[in-house]
Amino acid sequence: MSFLILLTLLSLIAYAAGRLFKRRLPLRDAMRLGMGCAFLYTGLDHFMSGATRYVPMMPDLLENYAFELVWLTGGLEIAGAVGLLLPLRVYQRLGLPNLRGWAGVGLAVLLCVMVIANINVAVTGSHVAGLDFGPWYYWSRPFFQPVFVIWALYAAGVYKTSSLRENTL
Template sequence: MRTTKIQNIARIVLGAFLTFAGASHLTFNRTEFLAQVPKWLPINPDLTVILSGGVEVFLGLALIFAIRYKRWVGITAAIFFVLIFPGNISQYVNKVNAFGLNTDNARLIRLFFQPVLILWALWSTNALKKNNQ
């Protein structure tokens, strides 16, 4: 399925963002990401950060390089963004300071960016189009 030049640029930018974010999970931002893991999650928080970081690196690289499968990668990235949203909600509800989000307003505003990421993943990969278009 063909995408426009703007969609391709947006897909590559999102892929780079995800790759960087995933690498930062595993290195210099590990503590910040640990603060976002919901307390109710039945998995070790550090393992959650490592696994989600690995998934982000994989998805980021797939968005950039797996062009033949970009539609499915976009759908998978959108699902991933939905699955990690509880971490953002937990940060807001539990008033956890991380990533410079140290006020309720800052944490609340961040919640509205998750749907943008979901739509970005779907739009930039043409995942919202029917197969025959």
């Protein structure tokens, strides 16, 4: 739920900034920028707080690889964030196709895999540093995962709308 608050807040800031600078920012782009910034933050946090926040979330089955998996998921989150945040002009200048869709799908798959850690925390009654909200919070987290998956796919443009206008940021 804290990720949902961060994601929503960052998306609203992106949308408001577009309005402030008199540049109409489509909702999809505001959601993409919000998700990119949110994953950039959490990805970096995997490296800064990995041992205290993320390693304890890992199931016992993965404890031998917990630290490496935390760093891997942090790196993948940063890669996905960069894929969402890069302007299309950068992709074009580098001669690359638009990788936003791949970034969104990659983040969606990562979110599906990471739900294992969220379920583990709820079932084992573990505690996550910095998230001192009680057991109800840990039990609610897995139920928000589909929201994040759909958000990632929509924001990355995997879900097409009937609009003829392409994202241009």
